[in-house]
Amino acid sequence: MQQVYTEDQQLIEQIRKGNEKSVVQVYQSFKGGFIHWAQLNYNIDEPSATDAFQDAVVCLYNNIIKGRLENLTSSLKTYLYAIGKNIIRKKLHQPVMLDKDDLWIVEHLKAEPIDSFAANERQQLVARLMETIGEPCKSILRLFYFKGFTMEAIAKEMDYKNENVAKTQKLRCITSLKKMVRDKFSGGDFYDD
Amino acid sequence: MKTQGETKRNQIDRYVNNEMQGEELAQFEQRMREHVELAESVHFHRDVLQGIEYYFIKELKKDLIQSDIPKPKRNLKTYLAIAASVVVLAGAGLGYYFLKQGEMNPSGLAATYFEPYPNIIAPVSRSAAASSTEEAMQLYETEQYAAAITQLNSLINQNPDHIGLVFYRGVSYLGSHQPEKAMADFENVIEKGEPSLREPAYWYLGLSQLATGQKVQAKASFLRVNEAEGVLAGQSQQILKAIQ
Known part of the structure; x- marks a missing residue:
């Protein structure tokens, strides 16, 4: 019979609704245990274990927002440790054995170190340009791409008349970001859409 | 009425977000193979979206790091x-x-x-x-x-x-x-x-x-x-x- 992880499920619901404090709560709840466990089992120092765990929490968040983690089949701790193990394996190149449950989690979720989320020069440039994009673009893009809000919810949050206004504004923001990227890359080698 | 440019942008966005299926998906991929500019537009759009995502996940990581710093006592x-x-x-x-x-x-x-x-x-x-x-x-x-x-x-x-x-x-x-x-x-x-x-x-x-x-x-x-x-x-x- 499948075990029910009510408390963990509630935390996940809070994160899905955009409550960022719940992400920090998850991080602080499991961090100490993970670091201790990682140092005990692998040849890594505390800063590396902490860094791996931070990546694991970010991955968990991303999976929740992207709808890859609807209902828990294990405890939140099991998910975090499986993702964390995979990150130690890949980022710190440690010989980590993943058991059957870990493998299932890693295969069903995105469980990569965050550095591999964006690898190429253009993606890195976009990330840097995001620092300068200003409002309301930063908020709209954050709500849509990072918090998984619908356009209707964004319109409500940002006080727009309706979701079409929010959509148009989002499109303007993306277009403006693309223009900034093109301006940085000389030669205009991108297709002008 | 949507302009041709809007339709194209919309299609690229839907493709990158895996919202195309069946015949429409096959036709779009065929067009990408035939038109290098379209393929580049798709890559560009994907890079922009992934760059945005990358920025925000790095921000989240910064928040986690920040949460480890003890808050100063009130003076x-x-x-x-x-x-x-x-x-x-x-x-x-x-x-x-x-x-x-x-x-x-x-x-x-x-x-x-x-x-x-x-x-x-x-x-x-x-x-x-x-x-x-x-x-x-x-x-x-x-x-x-x-x-x-x-x-x-x-x-x-x-x-x-x-x-x-x-x-x-x-x-x-x-x-x-x-x-x-x-x-x-x-x-x-x-x-x-x-x-x-x-x-x-x-x-x-x-x-x-x-x-x-x-x-x-x-x-x-x-x-x-x-x-x-x-x-x-x-x-x-x-x-x-x-x-x-």
Whole structure:
């Protein structure tokens, strides 16, 4: 019979609704245990274990927002440790054995170190340009791409008349970001859409 | 009606977000193979979206790192600031009540909420040998704002980096019904000021904006008060609800 992880499920619901404090709560709840466990089992120092765990929490968040983690089949701790193990394996190149449950989690979720989320020069440039994009673009893009809000919810949050206004504004923001990227890359080698 | 450009952008976006299926997907991929420009547009769009995602996940990681840094213990100044905000709140409940009853416009609301921020930079000794700052703050405490502004102007000219003086001049401007000048001072405090004055600066900036009828800008300022999660956040939320 499948075990029910009510408390963990509630935390996940809070994160899905955009409550960022719940992400920090998850991080602080499991961090100490993970670091201790990682140092005990692998040849890594505390800063590396902490860094791996931070990546694991970010991955968990991303999976929740992207709808890859609807209902828990294990405890939140099991998910975090499986993702964390995979990150130690890949980022710190440690010989980590993943058991059957870990493998299932890693295969069903995105469980990569965050550095591999964006690898190429253009993606890195976009990330840097995001620092300068200003409002309301930063908020709209954050709500849509990072918090998984619908356009209707964004319109409500940002006080727009309706979701079409929010959509148009989002499109303007993306277009403006693309223009900034093109301006940085000389030669205009991108297709002008 | 959608233009050709909009349709193409929409298709690229749907493709990158895995929202295409079946025949439509096959046709789009065929077009990508035939038109290198389209393929490049798709790659470009994907890079932009992944770059955005990358930026925000790095921000989240920064938040986690930040949560590991122990918060400093409150100093005397902070306690005074909390006491000050309690004074500010005294008017807030009344303002909210009136606005809820539909009896007050935004500028009236600003006037009702306004309470001078307590003097936390130069406690007034009331001795004969009071310093210029004490004199200015004594005028401020007794709500002689015009005279306080004159004194504060002189002090700020001598010491333009004293952001506390700029803050109190802003409050004095607001208290003497000069919200435009008050806004300039609060914006200056926010830009250069020390963290302990940031929340009240946004609070008074919001009130100044309400006083000049700038509801949208006021809303943004009160949202910043909320973000600070300090003692003014609850009342700021009430104002936000009320002005919406």
